[in-house]
Amino acid sequence: MNVADTTDVGRLMAEIGRAAKAAARILAGASTDAKNTALRLAATAMRDGRAALLDANQRDVIAAEQAGVSKPMVNRLRLTEARVESTAKGLEDIAGLPDPVGRVMAEWTRPNGLQLSRVRTPLGVIGVIYESRPNVTADAGGLCLKAGNASILRGGSESLHSSLAIAGCLGSGLVAAGLPKTAIQLVPTTDRAAVGAMLAMHETIDVIVPRGGRSLVERIRAESRVPLFMHLEGLCHTYVDGSADPEMARKIVVNSKMRRPEICGATETLLVDRRLSNSLLPLLVQDLIEAGCEVRGDVTVQGLDAKVRAATEADWDTEYLDAIIAVRVVDGVTGALDHIAAHNSQHTEAIVAEDPAVQTAFINGLDGAIVMVNTSTQFADGAEFGMGAEIGISTGKLHARGPVGVEELTTFRTIVRGTGQCRP
DSSP, rough: TTTTSSSSSSHHHHHHHHHHHHHHHHTTOOOOOHHHHHHHHHHHHHHTTTTHHHHHHHHHHHHHHHHHHHHHHHHHHHOEEEEEEEEHHHHHHHHSOOTTTTEEEEEETTTSEEEEEEEEOOOOOEEEOOOOOOHHHHHHHHHHHTTTOHHHHHHOOGGGHHHHHHHHHHHHHHHHHTSGGGGEOOOOOOOOOHHHHHHTTTTOOSEEHHHSHHHHHHHHHOOOOBBBOOOOOOOOOOOTTTTTTHHHHHHHHHHOOOOTSSSSSEEEEEEEGGGGGGTHHHHHHHHHHHHHHHHEEOOHHHHTTTTOOEEOOOGGGOOOOOEEEEEESSHHHHHHHHHHHHHOOSSSEOOOOOOHHHHHHHHHHHOOEEEEESSOGOSTTTTTTSSSSOOEEEEESSSSOOOOOOOOEEEEEEEEEOOSSOOO
């Protein structure tokens, strides 16, 4: 189906839903070898079609720049030779993961001889709604496939050509492996009505994963009739305690913010123990400024450098996705926890501290999907956790939390085997 086949969005989405439901029944019984073959052949197709992928992406990048899209968002959109290779390698990594489908989670026998087992099974059809980054098309489609699920992918309008090209590679891998091409479908229209249609497709979609900015996620949460794996914004904090190793803290802070400022795992607010106001804090601010980061700080931080802008209340609640950071001095770990509780998005929080008691207080005092100790928030990524690619960071508390990888895209059922038992 091409971009022109979108005059009737409702009919289009209904057709996609029916095809996905049929494909899901086939995938539920597909062998591990077939799924892995499809993933590896899709990776090969990406490498062989690298030039076409980059050409399609260039169309998207040029259009985004002409539309005045911010530089960080364009960077999220842009594909390079290295990113294409990384995406292809990601598909191969997913193929190398253990297949969760059919895995026995627990077994027990009742006094009457009934043998029970709890076994992992696919969710069915997963809808993924996301923005900007075209590599999500490969990550999401590949992860759903490995977990035995069909997927309906609705990428951002700014990445349509890139995502269509990647989806074509996924489709060729599926066909070559003898699996239905409709196991991974990209919605081929930029019409926003397609999102509304997906949110009402409770008869054909089993769960939706929203992945994008606050406005998108809030809309989906308000309107969806389909269960959700929430992936809210990454308003991540790093707290530097008075017990921190200074050199470790300096490296972690710069990396957490500046390695890739545009990703959801980038630190947006730095909290520093008041005990460090005259020692480590000036160095941290200097390091960030020298790295090209704009610093917005409270009164204490402003007094350290004329380049520091005054932080407003809005800054403590802003996911910049850019080389900007808000910095506040707090009264120890309790002050850090109080600030985070008031402003976090339950994504990823980090502490730099040598005192084990402080580390424990920070871990136990947080309500968040991921907690980092003495390391960069930039590691908030499924591949870095050894889970392969991830479909998003779930900030909800039911079913899945943190990186949503292959295992989290399954559910379970109970199998009961008897020898003729009847209930008295």
